[in-house]
Amino acid sequence: GAVVSQHPSRVICKSGTSVKIECRSLDFQATTMFWYRQFPKQSLMLMATSNEGSKATYEQGVEKDKFLINHASLTLSTLTVTSAHPEDSSFYICSARDSHSGANVLTFGAGSRLTVL
Amino acid sequence: GENVEQHPSTLSVQEGDSAVIKCTYSDSASNYFPWYKQELGKRPQLIIDIRSNVGEKKDQRIAVTLNKTAKHFSLHITETQPEDSAVYFCAASIKGSNYKLTFGKGTLLTVNP
Numbered sequence: 001g002a003v004v005s006q007h008p009s010r011v012i013c014k015s016g017t018s019v020k021i022e023c024r025s026l027d028f029q030a031t032t033m034f035w036y037r038q039f040p041k042q043s044l045m046l047m048a049t050s051n052e053g054s055k056a057t058y059e060q061g062v063e064k065d066k067f068l069i070n071h072a073s074l075t076l077s078t079l080t081v082t083s084a085h086p087e088d089s090s091f092y093i094c095s096a097r098d099s100h101s102g103a104n105v106l107t108f109g110a111g112s113r114l115t116v117l
Numbered sequence: 118g119e120n121v122e123q124h125p126s127t128l129s130v131q132e133g134d135s136a137v138i139k140c141t142y143s144d145s146a147s148n149y150f151p152w153y154k155q156e157l158g159k160r161p162q163l164i165i166d167i168r169s170n171v172g173e174k175k176d177q178r179i180a181v182t183l184n185k186t187a188k189h190f191s192l193h194i195t196e197t198q199p200e201d202s203a204v205y206f207c208a209a210s211i212k213g214s215n216y217k218l219t220f221g222k223g224t225l226l227t228v229n230p
Contacts, residue, residue, distance in 0.1 A: 032216060034217065034218075041225075042222070042223070043206060043220045043221065043222045043223050044161070044206065044220045045220075046217065046218070046219070046220075049217060093160065093161070095218075097216050104149040104151070104166075104210055104216050105151070105163060105166070106151075106163075106216065106218065107163075108153075108160040108161045108162075109160060110159065110160045111158075111159075111160055
């Protein structure tokens with residue numbers, strides 16, 4: 001089945017630094033990937049839609065200059081949290097859809113837990 | 118945009134009992150409704166989904182029903198087992214929205230042995 005790899009699984013950084021999270025579709029191509037943020041015991045909040053070869057589409061209230069998304073290939077999207085602050089600490093999850101599949105099914109990565117000190 | 122409401126937020130059942138989780142959606146253009154199971158600290162896993170041209174779908178102990186007129190859909194788990202304990206999320210996707218999912222707030226299901 002479809003597999004999405006997300007790295008790193010955990011990252012701790014100092015306030016003011018930037019952190020990059022990678023999301024890879026291992027056995028399928030994905031023209032569209034999604035980035036979510038999840039707070040403890042809460043739902044997945046869609047941050048942005050990552051489109052291969054074009055700019056990401058951000059949800060209302062999400063700062064595009066804060067959360068940089070790059071989708072340079074059909075199998076890789078990256079989320080960079082710039083100038084991270086403690087309030088950016090969260091669980092970030094990506095998902096991807098097989099471009100060659102007619103189905104809506106999304107496969108999720110294992111998530112990345114970011115802790116900003 | 119789409120809005121998905123999910124109830125209850127927590128549900129505790131005895132092993133062997135049935136569990137039902139309900140969701141409503143706001144946009145009548147939504148046409149795809151998946152359910153995800155998320156264990157603590159892990160990725161959401163698709164457990165069942167239904168499309169708007171179907172009223173019910175079943176996979177062993179899990180079933181989903183959809184009422185398009187009322188704009189609600191439900192997850193039914195029969196003969197619950199302790200390993201069913203997890204957070205369950207419903208979601209809805211609008212045709213033409215680039216497959217973007219809007220999630221409900223989740224239901225923490227606890228199955229007591």
